[in-house]
């Protein structure tokens with residue numbers, strides 16, 4: 001039996017959760033339209049372009065991964081996805097040289113990074129979906145003709161049978177509250193952890209052609225992670241330059257969340273120099289403030305890995321759902337996988353009951 005009428009589904013958020021959900025729905029033959037407030041996909045799988053002029057007056061540009069450090073795969077389902085994406089060239093193994101003395105046990109797993117840049121993983125999953133960038137959804141309207149999305153006082157003309165929100169909880173909550181106040185309250189109460197991130201280009205160490213380490217997990221001080229971006233697979237290497245990304249601890253980031261960026265940058269540059277045990281000769285450095293970087297370690301909004309309301313055609317997925325079982329990129333992907341399966345089951349049941357379905 002096939003259904004002649006595909007469902008029209010809006011996915012709000014083009015991070016890994018939204019992209020994975022869209023991918024499953026497109027592959028099942030539905031018409032999917034993905035909306036994101038940013039200029040492209042990726043969400044917290046983010047890569048930033050930096051540019052500057054070196055001391056010889058030469059202009060340079062580079063791209064630094066200032067979002068997720070790396071992917072790990074613990075569940076069978078996500079491992080299968082990772083293996084398939086590795087074979088297709090969308091992911092690469094990253095075996096960094098670890099700094100001594102750090103909590104290396106925490107990074108004793110196999111690590112992966114998307115090829116080229118972090119958003120590439122999401123870009124690849126969005127094939128076949130319509131996309132609208134620069135659309136910050138602020139209201140969801142529902143009526144007899146379906147769902148409509150609004151941004152900045154204007155309704156998008158498309159109507160949808162179902163809407164999926166794949167957003168951090170603080171951003172999902174206001175959209176949910178007119179429709180599912182219970183979910184909105186859960187989402188609004190999730191204390192997402194912030195993260196200040198330093199990214200910069202420095203003079204490479206002169207003493208050796210390769211860095212002493214590519215990844216550090218300091219046990220004390222402001223930094224939780226520090227990494228050499230240019231030693232990651234597929235990233236640009238520039239002779240004489242070292243490309244650094246460092247993430248501050250959640251507690252430090254929260255304590256200094258409202259500090260001026262210049263102050264935070266100086267503190268983090270000093271902390272990185274401490275980690276390296278030597279001064280760093282910076283060409284350029286900048287910081288990014290992630291207000292909603294990671295869900296709390298002791299569990300997210302609910303133990304359910306996704307929310308789906310079949311009566312309204314409204315679903316929610318993202319890394320903040322699923323309790324503390326698996327977080328990060330894998331948690332977001334698993335959440336999306338669960339929601340898309342529930343949505344597909346619902347669509348199959350709806351089409352079986354519909355006169356639009358034909359038996360061949």
Ligand SMILES: Cc1cc2nc3c(=O)[nH]c(=O)nc-3n(C[C@H](O)[C@H](O)[C@H](O)COP(=O)(O)OP(=O)(O)OC[C@H]3O[C@@H](n4cnc5c(N)ncnc54)[C@H](O)[C@@H]3O)c2cc1C
Nearest residue numbers: 013015016017037043044068069070136137318319328329
């Ligand atoms: C600094 C940092 C380091 C991390 N390190 C790791 C790591 O090493 N390993 C790991 O597994 N995970 C890591 N994570 C977490 C991981 O990046 C996230 O768990 C995962 O990417 C979340 O995916 P998501 O799709 O749920 O949400 P997001 O990636 O946040 O996607 C949500 C999307 O929604 C969009 N959006 C928000 N509001 C609206 C709106 N109103 N309308 C339209 N669009 C909207 C955003 O622009 C965004 O694209 C890290 C995160 C950060 C920030």
